[in-house]
Amino acid sequence: MSFKFHEADVRTARSMKSNPASGGSIWAEVVARGIPYDTHESDLYIPVNDETRALVRGSGRSYTVFFSSMDHKMWYDIPFAYEPWWEKRTGRRNPGTAGRTTKTVKKIFKIVAKRMADEEPDLSHLGEYSNVPEAHAVDREERGDMGRNEYRYFNPANFDPKHPEYSIQDYERAEAFNKGNWYMLGIRADAEVGVSFDGGKSWKLDDLTSGGLWGIESDSDDAYFKEVEGEQISELRDVLKAYGFDSKQISAAMRKIERLGE
DSSP states (O other): OBBBOOHHHHHHHHHHOOOOGTTTHHHHHHHTTOOOBETTTEEEEEEEEEHHHHHHHHHOOOEEEEEEESSSSSEEEEEOOHHHHHHHHHHHHHHHHHHOOEEEEEEEEEEEEEEEEOSSSSOTEEEESSSSTTOOOOEEEHHOOOTTTSSSSSSSSSSTTTTTTTHHHHHHHHHHHTTTTTTTEEEEEEEEEEEEESSSSSSSEEEOOOOOOOEETSSOOOOHHHHHHHHHHHHHHHHHHHOOOOOHHHHHHTTTTEEEEE
């Protein structure tokens, strides 16, 4: 995500802020305060923090929150708020916000706790297969485990001379994985939410998620699964709060959590 901040924006923002007829502008405030931002057409993106949280909520504008894969932080998406986009195309400020009286509504449609297969499992903590043996390598051909066009050796990640059987246990664990006896999975909590600019007649839908935890062994005990699920749901609760839902809305949705993949 590339941040935008131009002197032309500053001049335009100042003129908007000083013009009583304009009624002020959240974008003008963003520029005046030096808050980093990005845009897509008429949508304005600003990072979520204490300053912007107060600014956005005080503006009364509708918004959504998303997680940026560029800087790994939460950002506000404020629809129709990038005023230069409107000026360039219409010669005036956002026509969609002038005189708007329709109530903006937000809703949590559902929350789902998911267990999903880890499509990129990492078993390097057990060891690696190779045709080049390292110290204490397991010879799969010698053991009668080697199939056609398979690696001959398994090089354990760790070797304890006092307990060489641990390396064999790691090898057998890796073999069991390859035979499909167990697999890696991830646990994540998802929420389907929506914002309506016309009092609930139509909705802009968004998916919000927790960060997710991956690399969980499928034959872990159920208590661990529940512990991780609880952590992910708690994380999603924080995301929903940042999105602007209140505790009452979140608690009501949490009472109806769906579970997939158990």
